[in-house]
Amino acid sequence: MTTPQKLPPEDLFLKPPVFTSVAEERRHRKERLAATMRIFGRFGYEEGLAGHVTVRDPETPDHYWVNPMGVPFAHMTVDNLVLVDGDGAIVQGRHQINLGAFNIHQQIHQARPDATAVVHTHSIHGRAFSALGRLLDPITQDACPFFEDHALFEDYTGIVLDGEDGRRIAKTLGPHKAVILRNHGLLTVGETVDAAAWWFVAMDRCCHAQLLAQAAGPLTLVPPEIARLTRQQIGNHLIAWNSFQPMYLQIAQSDPDLFGSGD
Template identity: 55%
Template sequence: MAKELQPLYVQPEFTSIEEERQHRKERLAVAFRLFDRFGFNEGVAGHITVRDPEKTDHYWVNPLGVHFKKIRVSDLHLVNHAGEVIVGNRPINKAAIAIHTQIHRARPDVIAAAHSHSLYGKAWSALGRLLDPLTQDSCVFYEDHGLYDNFGGVVLDQSEGERIAKALGSYKAVILRNHGLLTVGTSVDEAAYWFIAMDRACHAQLLAEAAGNPKPIDHETAKLTHSQLSRPDSGWYNFQPLYEILVEEQPDVLL
């Protein structure tokens, strides 16, 4: 009889709020370092947030001006929905507060949200279009991402954040025209992986359209493929080997 194979990664269970908070913060710090590895840095732009498991109207975020490559668990700041820093002593990117506060308010199901000025994401965003289902991987976002078809400068106003949240709707991602990408998830793992996958989907479509006239996947097949690949646990699972490698190579991230 063949031996039953055990899953390589199993989602954790927590015995206390403190344990769950530490887990979320560790995932968040690693996500920043992975964003550095994928080239998602652009000066001081970009932010990932995770909702606090106890104070659910608070979220953990990166302080302004700390390079993604240097982020550690101890660098993370706690901010409430009024934009006040509760834990930490450095300023926070005002755009992060304007965007993420409204995302977390509008979507109680969202635990984490990721936004950065990645090269291919912002290049695709300039077209003001949704992604097409050109590849198996891009079907993750088929009929599951929105378009914020406006650009009014740096997002500093809460009302602009509200409009972005509205464009996101119930989707896992939104393209911000002339700006970049934003993804959400039920864990840092999921939100961060969807961002990586979406930037690569943008890259693939830019290459395909530059090379010729790409043939999209038909509607029914794209819907089927979306159902097979787009579950929250799929995003979570795909993040695990990235997390494992990063922590092995840069253990100081957990300090």
């Protein structure tokens, strides 16, 4: 019989920054959003006009910063980002947005006040796994953070053109960190852009791993009680935020132009 282990103490980890002003927090969120798009470009997550990340504005929480339509992920800068209101109207920015993205993200933000950021792209392994119409299995330690903490949206009806489809996706997501959109791809949420982005990268890699493992033979699963314990240990916001920091530091150093004019 396995003896339950203690959870790792939080003082072992870095802590997200605390801000002294709304302007400082807004700038931070925009920088992390632009950096996420650069990282996603390197990972090959871009697919035409698809792929979007939204983050709440810290001063006006029913307004959202989003990457614009048609700007390559690899070229994204803070200056490119667009601010939209709760109806999808552009408040600030010179580019158009993907309204299909807005129809999904806005409904999730409304249903989940804790979801500061929402991430969705058409990554190859996420799309491939979504076609199986099933949840991820706890086949590795890295998959355990998603054990009993992701959902499957099984009702693909084409491009999301109105809020009703977005509401149904939000309802399926429920309190979880992620949802697999059947025949579509993956979507993740987080208390920060960093956490939401990390969950997306981690989930896409878990999809890749399970596709490889299933092709090789029968799966050996982590027992449920151990999968739950592992989720408690490494499936929280703080771990996700910490896990994103090496990727952020790397892109910030290699692509300093992502910070734009600094306004």
